[in-house]
Amino acid sequence: MPDPTSAANPEPPRPQRRNEIRQQNETLILQAAEKVFAEAGFGGATMQLIADVAGLPKANLHYYFATKEDLYRQVVQNIFEIWLHAAETMDNAPGPVEGIGAYIEAKMEISRRHPDGSKVWASEVMHGAPVIQDYLETTLRDWTEGRIAIIHRWIAAGQMAPVDPRHLLYTLWATTQHYADFGHQIETLNGGAPLDEAQWREATASVKSLILRGIGAI
Amino acid sequence: MPDPTSAANPEPPRPQRRNEIRQQNETLILQAAEKVFAEAGFGGATMQLIADVAGLPKANLHYYFATKEDLYRQVVQNIFEIWLHAAETMDNAPGPVEGIGAYIEAKMEISRRHPDGSKVWASEVMHGAPVIQDYLETTLRDWTEGRIAIIHRWIAAGQMAPVDPRHLLYTLWATTQHYADFGHQIETLNGGAPLDEAQWREATASVKSLILRGIGAI
DNA sequence: CTCAACATTGACCATACGGTCAGGAAAAGA
DNA sequence: TCTTTTCCTGACCGTATGGTCAATGTTGAG
Structure with missing residues (x-):
């Protein structure tokens, strides 16, 4: 646990570490994508809908995943x-x-x-x-x-x-x-x-x- | 067989009867559609591709089938x-x-x-x-x-x-x-x-x- | 505190798609 | 033959989509 700040802060709710943000958002997007791809197929799925399900702006998806x-x-x-x-x-x-x-x-x-x-x-x-x-x-x-x-x-x-x-x-x-x-x-x-x-x-x-x-x- | 024209013309190759044209084209389109829908899914299939596979202009598909x-x-x-x-x-x-x-x-x-x-x-x-x-x-x-x-x-x-x-x-x-x-x-x-x-x-x-x-x- | 790297997002763009339509060709009836 | 119905299709249209980008906010190391 390479955390130099404090030992009394095991999991802060909002102020997240950089790596955590990345991983958390990627997971969120992947879960939403799995659901949408399953329901609509690759061709029927839209980045907009995946974004809505994930609760993120569409442009944010393209920040983590270059293409559909x-x-x-x-x-x-x-x-x-x-x-x-x-x-x-x-x-x-x-x-x-x-x-x-x-x-x-x-x-x-x-x-x-x-x-x-x-x-x-x-x-x-x-x-x-x-x-x-x-x-x-x-x-x-x-x-x-x-x-x-x-x-x-x-x-x-x-x-x-x-x-x-x-x-x-x-x-x-x-x-x-x-x-x-x-x-x-x-x-x-x-x-x-x-x-x-x-x-x-x-x-x-x-x-x-x-x-x-x-x-x-x- | 309500065909008043002739008994010696069981299946003309080109000059087709109206009903034959309709049924023949519908079958052609349905076969092409089945293939394309199977390969790309509903969302991934395009009317243009189905038309190409069927060898017909896209507008012709919409003459026989109103919508995708x-x-x-x-x-x-x-x-x-x-x-x-x-x-x-x-x-x-x-x-x-x-x-x-x-x-x-x-x-x-x-x-x-x-x-x-x-x-x-x-x-x-x-x-x-x-x-x-x-x-x-x-x-x-x-x-x-x-x-x-x-x-x-x-x-x-x-x-x-x-x-x-x-x-x-x-x-x-x-x-x-x-x-x-x-x-x-x-x-x-x-x-x-x-x-x-x-x-x-x-x-x-x-x-x-x-x-x-x-x-x-x- | 400073600054560079990372993260966020509204606005925008080119394209491709489903669908329409007018006008013409071909067949069927009279 | 003339007329009506059916068939055919190039050109067109509005929309939605995947993707881009510049501007802004946020984080953390030095």
Whole structure:
């Protein structure tokens, strides 16, 4: 804590440090941007609306992010980070029940906590991944190959049926992300109300049991 | 066939009938629009680009479709028709293996044949279904309730495990549509090439066996 | 206190977009 | 043929958008 002024001032409410200002505003803008991009898509989103949601003048956005595309790129990258982090749950698992089970739970939790991020990601991929194509070809491809190897090991060990690992991964992504990306449709079919705590537990349990049984792990 | 002119003129190449002109151009525009809306989203699509893809002057689009939103609405409705038609495959099936199996096959075929349509639909729902909310609340809800009843009957008859029918339907939609909506990601992970005939068969078989096993139908 | 670096913002600009319209071409009816 | 209806399209318009900039305020090191 390199603060020479005082030790009795842990977090001042208004007179902020320079770095704090920067980080705080960037976060504020990124959150607003994530929401607006999710609701309107890249083309439909406007810098003015993002500024309004963030409660800042439009010109201020351009001070922190040079262009709309720069801002969008940051949003997508942030989502990718969250996404990749959750993917680690599959490692070091003794078998598919623990590994895939934990992965499903982690991804369902992301769908619940970051539905906007998931939508932005989906939209980006749907439109041909114009800004994160390199991620798909490097990080995602490597991660996928690694997980395929793990699944093959589980199959070889007789811990699950000889399912095509690639399509299993697609199914995992599809089912879990569906609860975020098509959340509005699910909400409508749920009588107009978002899934509550218990319903999310049911959804997660449903997906887990269906897939784990589907791959012959239980 | 109310054609008083001649019986030896089944389909003239150039001198077209009025109705033919109208229908032909509308189809042409709708196809171009579906592609552009899928690639750029509603907000990112421009009437000029749709016109270029259709090979018509922009003003001509506005002759057939008053506004961009009208055109978009038509595209979404067309997709919904295809989608609903495929849904019929689940009816009159003796059990889940036939009913759900056929439904998966039909939906995978749609993902393959109409990936753009699927993307437009996904995009529409992701953005809160601004133009097809009423469809979700009427047609889709009714269809869903009907299918839930069928599944409950199969469960009662001991033809499958007591899976939550609602989440099963979500899983069916998610997995099958994923191959269209995230086709670009799948293509990238496939070495940059679209799935070929054999790979589509594998994908379909994979999804079918995983889900049918997952619900205890096989 | 001074001053340089950083932060803020109202006003402004060029462009691109959805949409309009008048006027002409082509087909259908009489 | 003449007339009416439908179809076609270049030119145009108002607006909204992404982005710029100069002027001003704020912070903190020396």
